[in-house]
Amino acid sequence: MAEEKNNVPVSNEPEVVFNLESDRRFLAVKTEDGSQTMMEISGYDLDVRFNHDVINTVQDVESLLDGLKEMFRKLIMEDVLGENKSETPENG
Numbered sequence: 100m101a102e103e104k105n106n107v108p109v110s111n112e113p114e115v116v117f118n119l120e121s122d123r124r125f126l127a128v129k130t131e132d133g134s135q136t137m138m139e140i141s142g143y144d145l146d147v148r149f150n151h152d153v154i155n156t157v158q159d160v161e162s163l164l165d166g167l168k169e170m171f172r173k174l175i176m177e178d179v180l181g182e183n184k185s186e187t188p189e190n191g
Contacts, residue, residue, distance in 0.1 A: 117143040138171075
């Protein structure tokens, strides 16, 4: 299951300098025909790590993808659709 990291107070953070263009990463999901971007993750110091000790089989990869799907489902419901849109009304 997806985990969220606790935010570190800004006063305790080390300062890091990035190159404006070459250090920025882009991850995107496009429409099936590739004509439009449905979602994009971009930023500096995106740290994507895979635990190779745990991911050893195709089934492990599928389990990871299912977790990512649920993580993004939650983000989409909360951010794009609004928290209340994912709930069905009880009494019309």
